[in-house]
Amino acid sequence: MSRTTRVARSPRRRRHPPGTSPGTIQVDPQARPTRLRAWSYGPERVEESDVKSLAELRQVPGRDPVVWVQVDGLGDAEALGWIAEVFGVHPLALEDIVNVGQRPRADEYDHQILIFLRMPRDVDALTEQLALVLGPGFVITFLEDPGDVLDPVRERIRRSGGRIRNESSDYLAYAILDTVIDAYFPVLEKHGDRLAELEQRLFVTGDPVSTAELYDMNRELLALRGWIRPLRELLGVLLRAENTLVRDKTQLFLRDCYDHALELVELIEINREIGASLIDLYRANLNLRLNETMKVLTIIATIFMPLTFIAGVYGMNFKHMPELAWKLGYPFSLGLMALVAVGMLIYFRKKGWMG
Numbered sequence: 195m196s197r198t199t200r201v202a203r204s205p206r207r208r209r210h211p212p213g214t215s216p217g218t219i220q221v222d223p224q225a226r227p228t229r230l231r232a233w234s235y236g237p238e239r240v241e242e243s244d245v246k247s248l249a250e251l252r253q254v255p256g257r258d259p260v261v262w263v264q265v266d267g268l269g270d271a272e273a274l275g276w277i278a279e280v281f282g283v284h285p286l287a288l289e290d291i292v293n294v295g296q297r298p299r300a301d302e303y304d305h306q307i308l309i310f311l312r313m314p315r316d317v318d319a320l321t322e323q324l325a326l327v328l329g330p331g332f333v334i335t336f337l338e339d340p341g342d343v344l345d346p347v348r349e350r351i352r353r354s355g356g357r358i359r360n361e362s363s364d365y366l367a368y369a370i371l372d373t374v375i376d377a378y379f380p381v382l383e384k385h386g387d388r389l390a391e392l393e394q395r396l397f398v399t400g401d402p403v404s405t406a407e408l409y410d411m412n413r414e415l416l417a418l419r420g421w422i423r424p425l426r427e428l429l430g431v432l433l434r435a436e437n438t439l440v441r442d443k444t445q446l447f448l449r450d451c452y453d454h455a456l457e458l459v460e461l462i463e464i465n466r467e468i469g470a471s472l473i474d475l476y477r478a479n480l481n482l483r484l485n486e487t488m489k490v491l492t493i494i495a496t497i498f499m500p501l502t503f504i505a506g507v508y509g510m511n512f513k514h515m516p517e518l519a520w521k522l523g524y525p526f527s528l529g530l531m532a533l534v535a536v537g538m539l540i541y542f543r544k545k546g547w548m549g
Contacts, residue, residue, distance in 0.1 A: 220271075220292070221268060221270070221274070222268065222292070222294075223269075224269075225267060225269035225292075226266070226267035226268070226269050226338065226339055226340070227267050227269050228265060228266070228267045228268065228269055228270035228274060229244070229265075229266045229267055229340065230244065230245035230246070230251065230263060230264070230265055230273060230276075230277075231243070231245065231263070231264045231266070232244075232245050232251070232254045232261065232262070232263050232264075233261065233262040233264070233348075234257045234258040234260070234262075235258050235259075235262075235351055235359060236259045236260065236359065237259075237360050239258065240258075240351055240352060240354075241257070245263070248279070248280075251263075251277075254280075255280065255281070255332060259331060259362065260331060260332070260362060260363050260366055261331060261332040261333070261363075262332070262333045262334075262335070262351075263277065263281075263332065263334045264335050264337075265334065265335065265336045265337065266337050266339070267337070267339065267340065268291070268336065271292075274288060274291075277334060281327070281329060281332060281334060282305075282306070282329070283306070283327055284303045284304070284306065286303075287301070287303055287306070290308070290310070290325075291308075291325045291336050294323045295323065296310040296323060296325070297310065297424060298310055298311040298424035298425060299424060299428055299431075300427075300431040300432055302431075302435065302437065305329060305330060305437070306327055306328065306329045306439075307327070307328045307329075307367075307435065307440075308325065308326070308327055308328075309325070309326040309327075309328065309367070309371070309428065309432075310323065310324075310325050310326075311323075311324055311326075311371070311374060311424075311425065312324070312421040313337075313342060313343060313374045314377045314378055314381050315341065315342070315343070322339055323337075324336070324342070324374060326367060326370060326371075328363060328364060328439055329363065329439070330363070330438075330439065331362070332363055333363050333367050333370070335370065343373060343374060344370060344373055344374075346373055347366075347369050347370055347373055350369065361444075362441065362444075363439075364439055364440045365444050365447070368444055368447050368448055368451060371429070371448075371451055372447070372450075372451045372454070375425060375451060375454050375455055375458065376454065378418075378458050379458070379461075381418070382418070382458065382461045382462060385414065385415060385418070385465055386461075386465055386468075388411060389411065389468050389469060392407065392408065393472060396475065396479065405476070408473050408476055409473070411469055411472075412466075412469045412470065412473060415462065415465050415466045415469050416466070419462045419466060422455070422458045422459055422462050423459055423462075425455040425458065425459075426452065426456060426459060429448060429451055429452040429455055430452070432445075432448055433445055433448055433449065433452065489547065493542055493547065496538070497535050497539070500534050500538070501531045501534065501535060504527060504530055504531055504534070505527075505531070508523070508527045
């Protein structure tokens with residue numbers, strides 16, 4: 195049974211030419227067009243709107259206690275410049291945002307925190323970069339492509355009376371981070387199921403397992419570990435942040451999020467160990483099959499050695515050789531060969547070398 199494996203690969207980070215001035219924003223010509231959508235909400239109201247001009251974006255801050263601007267696509271330098279102008283995003287932060295492939299981390303700027311992490315798009319470990327800027331009263335998220343796993347957060351904002359509507363922007367950032375981290379659990383569960391299936395095929399059902407399947411699985415797990423393990427350090431920076439953006443009451447929720455990240459790290463390490471063990475067991479199984487084949491061939495060669503000797507003795511045809519004119523010589527030699535072969539098979543079986 196053949197199977198196509200979708201291999202998760204670490205994204206290659208684009209870099210400016212050597213000597214480029216820091217803070218230079220050079221968008222990828224192949225990046226998707228930029229689309230801005232603004233959420234403005236408070237305990238009493240919520241408003242969603244598409245932003246298509248700088249004038250519209252300037253009207254978003256200040257209407258409600260919390261503003262969330264979703265940036266889908268990083269191909270429009272002018273629209274990204276609107277974000278920098280209205281919300282004061284640092285040029286160095288914006289430069290890192292458009293250069294996708296950043297490692298998961300959290301950086302502190304003047305009155306802002308920039309967060310990078312990989313967001314799973316589906317259970318097949320296909321991910322994209324999510325950049326989040328947390329500032330006083332606002333959160334800005336940057337995605338490479340439209341589509342994400344943040345619909346639960348949007349639904350919580352739409353519902354009146356929920357905690358998120360009564361909290362500040364740091365709680366919104368926590369809710370986004372928690373949703374992204376929780377989205378990794380179905381991914382790891384599917385990888386655990388695939389590892390169990392490979393183990394079943396390898397040792398129980400006997401269905402063929404290719405080396406490519408095992409190495410592709412191991413490669414996916416290695417990529418996932420590279421995206422998940424830095425989450426601990428990222429959340430640790432938020433928990434230790436010496437600023438007023440992350441309040442003490444929000445840090446309680448971030449600690450719970452940190453526990454989820456630790457659980458993910460433990461799961462990925464367990465899956466990695468299982469994947470590495472399956473590769474070792476697969477190699478051992480191949481060596482065992484090779485040894486069994488070599489043993490059978492060795493036994494066959496050993497049985498034919500005395501038979502070849504007997505045939506050689508009776509095939510010399512010297513003039514005065516005994517039994518040369520005996521009428522029963524031919525059946526006797528064949529019977530002797532058969533007796534020797536059967537005797538050796540019985541001996542090998544008693545020794546446990548066969549059967």
